[in-house]
Amino acid sequence: PRALVWFRNDLRLDDNPALQAALDGGYVPIPVYIHAPDEGGDWRPGAASDAWRHRSLAALDAQLRRRGSHLRHFFGPSLATLQSLIAMSGAEAVFWNRRYEPAYEKRDAHIKQTLRMQGVRVESFNAALLFEPWTVRNRQGGPFKVFTPYWKTLLGQWQLGLCIDAPTRLPHSDEGPAGVALDALQLAPKRDWDAAFWNDWTPGEAGARGALETFLEGALRGYIGQRDRPDRVATSRLSPHLHFGEIAPWRIAMALERERSAGNGADIDGYLRQLGWREFGHHLLHHFPETPSHNFDAKFNDFDWAQVSPARLQEWQQGRTGVPIVDAGMRELWATGWMHNRVRMVVASYLTKHLRYHWRHGARWFWDTLVDADLANNTLGWQWVAGTGADAAPYFRVFNPVLQAQKFDPDGRYIARWLPELASLPLPLRFAPWQDPKALRRAAPDYPPQPSVDIGRGRDGALAAYRKLRG
Numbered sequence: 202p203r204a205l206v207w208f209r210n211d212l213r214l215d216d217n218p219a220l221q222a223a224l225d226g227g228y229v230p231i232p233v234y235i236h237a238p239d240e241g242g243d244w245r246p247g248a249a250s251d252a253w254r255h256r257s258l259a260a261l262d263a264q265l266r267r268r269g270s271h272l273r274h275f276f277g278p279s280l281a282t283l284q285s286l287i288a289m290s291g292a293e294a295v296f297w298n299r300r301y302e303p304a305y306e307k308r309d310a311h312i313k314q315t316l317r318m319q320g321v322r323v324e325s326f327n328a329a330l331l332f333e334p335w336t337v338r339n340r341q342g343g344p345f346k347v348f349t350p351y352w353k354t355l356l357g358q359w360q361l362g363l364c365i366d367a368p369t370r371l372p373h374s375d376e377g378p379a380g381v382a383l384d385a386l387q388l389a390p391k392r393d394w395d396a397a398f399w400n401d402w403t404p405g406e407a408g409a410r411g412a413l414e415t416f417l418e419g420a421l422r423g424y425i426g427q428r429d430r431p432d433r434v435a436t437s438r439l440s441p442h443l444h445f446g447e448i449a450p451w452r453i454a455m456a457l458e459r460e461r462s463a464g465n466g467a468d469i470d471g472y473l474r475q476l477g478w479r480e481f482g483h484h485l486l487h488h489f490p491e492t493p494s495h496n497f498d499a500k501f502n503d504f505d506w507a508q509v510s511p512a513r514l515q516e517w518q519q520g521r522t523g524v525p526i527v528d529a530g531m532r533e534l535w536a537t538g539w540m541h542n543r544v545r546m547v548v549a550s551y552l553t554k555h556l557r558y559h560w561r562h563g564a565r566w567f568w569d570t571l572v573d574a575d576l577a578n579n580t581l582g583w584q585w586v587a588g589t590g591a592d593a594a595p596y597f598r599v600f601n602p603v604l605q606a607q608k609f610d611p612d613g614r615y616i617a618r619w620l621p622e623l624a625s626l627p628l629p630l631r632f633a634p635w636q637d638p639k640a641l642r643r644a645a646p647d648y649p650p651q652p653s654v655d656i657g658r659g660r661d662g663a664l665a666a667y668r669k670l671r672g
């Protein structure tokens with residue numbers, strides 16, 4: 202018998218429960234990918250995600266071919282495509298790994314029900330999380346809204362799944378339609394604006410393993426002390442690999458546990474805690490599915506956000522606000538599809554507090570430009586910084602971007618890397634170049650002479666708006 206194995210955000214062969222279930226059930230797996238961006242609803246995948254996915258799908262296909270199988274690509278809609286594939290290939294079952302974005306949860310539930318009614322065996326699995334959102338409950342039986350008790354509960358249930366290496370051979374069937382070529386899906390950018398991405402990234406399962414090994418051998422030691430330093434390679438950079446399911450979180454957790462020794466317990470626990478935030482993001486997204494577009498804290502529905510000036514917004518997007526740490530972050534994002542977490546917080550604070558723009562404008566830009574764009578984590582991150590979230594930084598805590606730069610990029614190296622025109626400015630001028638207009642004009646005549654909002658006035662404006670809301 203044959204079964205469709207529907208690949209989605211689980212682009213790997215190791216630890217892939219859907220694939221494993223097909224094999225265990227004695228089916229010949231037919232691996233398929235269906236391109237249906239509209240099914241993401243308000244959140245169809247952004248450009249950087251598409252660019253990554255193109256390469257990740259190619260890597261997955263290569264892995265399958267090495268084992269005697271291959272990936273077939275189709276255009277959606279998903280349900281109709283699965284139905285015609287079932288009819289034409291004679292498949293008796295469909296297996297997939299679950300997604301947790303509201304639009305996909307709804308779609309998948311409908312597909313499951315429809316196919317089952319038509320007599321097809323349908324099974325779905327967890328490939329993405331240590332704990333699925335509905336398995337963690339507070340004492341009243343409801344979802345958590347605060348991270349620390351959530352994390353404690355999770356640690357109380359801590360038990361890691363088995364790691365299952367991919368089979369070395371896969372049975373193969375040619376029944377049914379062959380699908381279209383990967384290039385026909387047009388995921389790869391037409392102009393190669395992504396060219397520089399691939400100096401930093403290797404999409405696919407092997408790339409994910411490589412990133413994990415690099416981290417274990419290097420930045421893990423000292424992670425807790427260094428993870429806030431954007432001028433160093435001090436974090437794992439596993440986020441896009443995790444988003445696309447190129448590696449299972451439990452494989453990461455187990456690899457870390459194997460490294461545990463007297464000296465690095467705090468680093469390992471600190472890293473697991475970050476994976477915990479990722480779990481928490483998915484927990485919140487599942488239980489509060491409206492939060493990618495709406496304030497978690499409804500009080501902020503009356504907040505006096507500033508009216509958006511398209512020119513100002515563009516300055517932020519393009520890294521031309523005149524505030525070096527903000528501009529460096531936005532340029533890192535544009536050049537590499539990724540930004541350091543500390544700098545994400547700083548640029549998000551500048552947008553939502555100093556400019557007082559609704560966090561949705563920032564979340565959208567990140568959605569389109571991040572290779573790790575993830576509805577759960579992005580919503581969590583933006584609502585956290587904006588102060589509108591479940592467990593969020595209080596709104597009145599406004600990051601001072603100059604102090605943040607001094608603290609976390611003390612030698613100004615991160616700024617110099619992404620804003621080479623400022624590299625010749627001495628410290629501490631590099632953090633706030635408007636303080637010496639002459640020196641700035643000499644070094645970087647094209648760099649904005651003043652920040653797009655005065656740092657002090659922006660902060661006062663944010664606090665005044667917050668007082669009005671509470672008043």
Ligand code: FAD
Nearest residue numbers: 436437438439440475476478479542573574575578579582
């Ligand atoms: P590491 O420090 O090595 O952490 C390991 C893993 O833990 C990460 O790969 C990630 O999966 C998870 N993680 C770490 N920090 C967080 C966090 N704060 N919240 C949730 N998960 C976390 N992360 C995304 O994956 N996708 C997003 O779209 C995204 N948008 C963000 C937007 C804002 C405004 C902010 C402040 C944060 C956002 N983050 C997002 C979280 C975080 O910045 C990235 O996960 C992290 O920078 C990825 O780098 P890393 O893999 O080297 O992290």
